[in-house]
Amino acid sequence: GSVVDPKPVARFRRFRAEVIRRLETLAHGTPEDILIQALDRAGPIQEQALLQQAGLPPEIAGKALEDLKSRGEVLPLVPERPAGTLVSRGQWESLSSRLRSLLEAYHRQHPLRGGMPREELKSRLGLEARVYAEVVQRAVAEGVVSATEAVVSLPGYKPRFTPEQERLVEALLARFRREPFSPPSVSEAESEVGPEVLAALVEQGRLMRLSDSVLLLPETYERMLIAVIDRLRRGQPVTIATVRDLFSTSRKYAQAFLEYLDRERITRRVGDERVLLQP
Structure with missing residues (x-):
């Protein structure tokens, strides 16, 4: 034999x-x-x-x-690397189908979320990190999925609020517009619209979450940012007290705002003051 x-x-x-x-x-x-x-x-x-x-x-x-x-019976996951990771045509069709099925189920289960977190999808597919990244890259290129740095979704998927949720959202955002520098806290906002709706508003960019307890409208944040950068460029000191007094807000909001700028590497704390990192 x-x-x-x-x-x-x-x-x-x-x-x-x-x-x-x-x-x-x-x-x-x-x-x-x-x-x-x-x-x-x-x-x-x-x-x-x-x-x-x-x-x-x-x-x-x-x-x-x-x-x-x-x-076309064997495909490189990344066309620019033809000698890299390979799949058969049948394997790719199976992977594409599984991606769509997983995302369809996720969208049904979580209609207010923009997509499935990348790590969760990797775990569901059972792929190691490098291969998973290449699978998503090819799937995006072929229009099978859409992806951001954080989530993967079906192309064109947009979270949609029910009429009642939209009514609650508009009432909440109206409060943020009336009290831009002393708006509702995270816990207050969650009690008004619910955690899922609030998370969707942050994901959609309609609200910014500066800390575990502080939210701002994006336009309010921009207004505060421009004012603080202007002061720093003119050589004027910026402290928590400065921001508190400049916007007639509380110490909690002023501190959360400045710490957010530090995390974004716009400013750096030196003693009680901030210095500008970006020109």
């Missing part, structure tokens, strides 16, 4: 149909058949690892792989 699989990745159960098909391919299939079979079992996989697992002579394996790529 002859050895048809010199590098088995697992022990086989005798007479299982898929095992028999695989061994028949190894014994009688073309080099292209053998490569596709190896890719379907192990992919997504780096090209060099695929060639080694196929167990074919290097020249034959290399030519067969190029033929498969030219016919």
Whole structure:
């Protein structure tokens, strides 16, 4: 007899149909058949690892792989790296379908969220970090999904409030406009519209969360930012007391605002004062 699989990745159960098909391919299939079979079992996989697992002579394996790529039966996850991570056409169609299904379910379950957190999606797909990043990159390029730094969603998906939620949102935002420098706290806002709605408002950029307890309208933040930068550029000191008095706000809001500027690397604290980091 002859050895048809010199590098088995697992022990086989005798007479299982898929095992028999695989061994028949190894014994009688073309080099292209053998490569596709190896890719379907192990992919997504780096090209060099695929060639080694196929167990074919290097020249034959290399030519067969190029033929498969030219016919679109083997795809690089990142087209700019054709010798990088590879998937078969069938694998990619399966991955794309699974991505859509996971996101459809997530949108149904969390209609007010802009998308599934990237880490959660990676965990659901069961992919290691590098391959996952390449899968999302290709899926975005093909229009299968949309992605930001934080979340992945179906293309064109937008959270939509119910009429009652929209009424509550407008009432809350009206309070922020009436009292721009002493607006409702996070806990107050959550009690008025609910945590999910408030999270959606922050995600949509309709409110800014400066700390665990402080929210501002984006236009209020911009107004405060321009005033503080102007003072710093003119060499005037800026402290918590300065901001408190300048905007007739409380120490809590002034402190949260300045600490946010520090985290954004717009300013740096030196003693009780702030210095400008950005020109």
